[in-house]
Amino acid sequence: MANLTSITLSGPLYVASDVHLGPHIPHTNQTFFQFLQQASQEAKALILAGDIFNVWFGDDLAFTHPEPWLQQALIALADCAQKIPIYFIHGNRDFLVGADLCQRLGIHLLPEQVLLKTDAGVIFMSHGDELCTHDKGYMRLRKILRCPAIQGVFLNLPLTWRQGIANFLRQRSKTAQRQQNANYHRDYDIDSKTLDKIIQQYPEIDYVVHGHTHKEAIHYLISTINNKKRLRYVLSDWDMDNATPRAAYLNIHPSGLTLHSLVKPPQ
Ligand SMILES: [Mn+2]
Structure with a gap:
């Protein structure tokens, strides 16, 4: 660390x-x-x-x-x-x-x-969020989203594209959460x-x-x-x-x- x-x-x-x-x-x-x-x-x-x-x-x-x-x-x-x-x-x-x-x-x-x-x-x-390490899917996504080079590319896209990508990611994470069992939110915590x-x-x-x-x-x-x-x-x-x-x-x-x-x- x-x-x-x-x-x-x-x-x-x-x-x-x-x-x-x-x-x-x-x-x-x-x-x-x-x-x-x-x-x-x-x-x-x-x-x-x-x-x-x-x-x-x-x-x-x-x-x-x-x-x-x-x-x-x-x-x-x-x-x-x-x-x-x-x-x-x-x-x-x-x-x-x-x-x-x-x-x-x-x-x-x-x-x-x-x-x-x-x-x-x-x-x-x-x-x-960085302490929620047992959420492997999120930790993988986080690694990508926090990469300075990827952020640089994203921030240079036109605004409507950026909005579209952000909406897509949000939608995906909502679906992923629904697919988890009912305990997901109850148990979701830091590791x-x-x-x-x-x-x-x-x-x-x-x-x-x-x-x-x-x-x-x-x-x-x-x-x-x-x-x-x-x-x-x-x-x-x-x-x-x-x-x-x-x-x-x-x-x-x-x-x-x-x-x-x-x-x-x-x-
Ligand atoms: Mn929040």
Whole structure:
């Protein structure tokens, strides 16, 4: 395994992932824009841990005639980035967000796995899809999609071609999931052996934080390398446009990590 990049940040730090911003979820988008404002007032830094956008075909889309929701999202992100540093980790849906866009928004692009040295301890953070190593089909596809040469070719295709290819891939992955047994979604999770290997190499890790599985939870890690108990925080996905709204963020502060819901209880 390659050496992990480590960065030191003092808090409070806010973390969100799997917002899936897009044209058809206005309430989710608005909740995220409000959250950016809240973070800029309350946090010292914001970490966006993947799948902030539901799809991303290339930064040129954002630069030339972005749709209104995207225009709003870019303004909200740039505005927040002027007040506090924003760190961005790619998700499996928005891994094509490029250095160009990040530079224009004033946000910092992080590698897919990082060690954060925080007031609460050392945190291993990633989007989480790269930890789902028992999904062999996805891991094969991921290897292809994350290849810089292939991305270079893709990003130079006309927009309509890119959209077509992305739709085709999404359709394929939906069909593949349907073909799996009914337990697929219930059992879909990260591979603890893959995580153990990382902790063996970096026993200083106190916490693991990731998104991707859309199963908000706090787990004790099974193995206790160096006799240390470690917690794994799984971030929620966001959906404020459905009957059961959900949206949450993680606060990293000197006394630990806490998950906070942004859904207001009914009056
Ligand atoms: Mn997601």
